[in-house]
Amino acid sequence: MIVSMKRMNAILMKDFKDFSRNLYVSTVLILPIGLAALYGRTGVNSIESQFMLINLAFVMIATFIQCCLIAEEKEKNTLRGLMLSPASTAEILGGKSLLTFILTMFVVVVTAYLSDYRPANISVIFTAFFLSTFFYIALGTLLGLFSKSVLEASIIVMPVFAIFSLGSFLPMIIDQYPILKIGMYLPNVQLIELATKVEAGAGFVDVLLELFIILAWTIFIFLLTRIIYQKKMVD
Incomplete structure (x- = not known):
């Protein structure tokens, strides 16, 4: 299967125009950067606190904005048109993800x-x-496919905010609540575990387990998203 970069770029340009017009969604970029700027002035530099902000940036940009972009297509009844267009599933999902990917990497690094x-x-x-x-x-x-509007998308991501941002402090309370041990395998917690090992001098070989768990979660969610997307095509 040949992926058309021209089609993906066209979807990217369309998303950029829609994103720039929607101030409700685009102003989300400011929050993690603003919180990080305030946090940097406190002088506290624990891995848990820093990665609470980093994981928050991942959720607010990658998950929330992507969810809103998909939900907006459904709200305007244009997602069905994309699904029925000559563009393949890979081209549509890839094109719809390009803007979010660029914004996420930028905001997370900053x-x-x-x-x-x-x-x-x-x-x-x-x-x-x-x-x-x-x-x-x-x-x-995935969440965007279950949302009917941008407003609904804003609500459906709330549990994700709690799990993947505040959940960064999970290792600190695990001894008090043993039932939460299963949460140690979440990708955000694994990211903290990886960062802690790196600060102790670990290299790629030493963090392969953490990278593998994050990759496994990514593949699982991607496959689930593809299944739901294809189901929506025939609904």
Whole structure:
């Protein structure tokens, strides 16, 4: 199957125009960056606190914006047109994800910098950020397919905010609530585990397990999203 970059670029340009016109969605970019700037002035530099902001940036940009982009297509009744167009599933989902991917990587890097996070091994952390971006975008796409409007998308992502941002403090309370141990395998917690190992001098080989778990989550959510998307095509 040949993926047409021209079609994906056309979808990207359309999303950029829609995104720039929707102030409700586009102003979300400011929040994680603003919080990181305020946090950087406090002088506190714990991994848990820094990655609460980084994971918040992932959720607010990759998941929320992607969810809103998909939901807006449904609200305007244009998603069906895309599904029935000559563009393939890969071209549509890829094109719908390009803008979110660019914005997410930019905001996450700026958030990390402003919160004074300076990783000991940039290549390992960048790889983890790269994989995490795909996970959160796939999650946002999945939620968007279940949303009928941008307003509904804003509500449906609320549990995700709680789990993947505030959940960054899960390792600190795990001893008090053993039942939460299953949450240690969530991608946001694995990202913190990976970052902690990196600060202790770990390289790629030492964090392969954490990278594999994040990759497994990404593949699982992507496959689930593809199944739901194809089901929506024949509904």
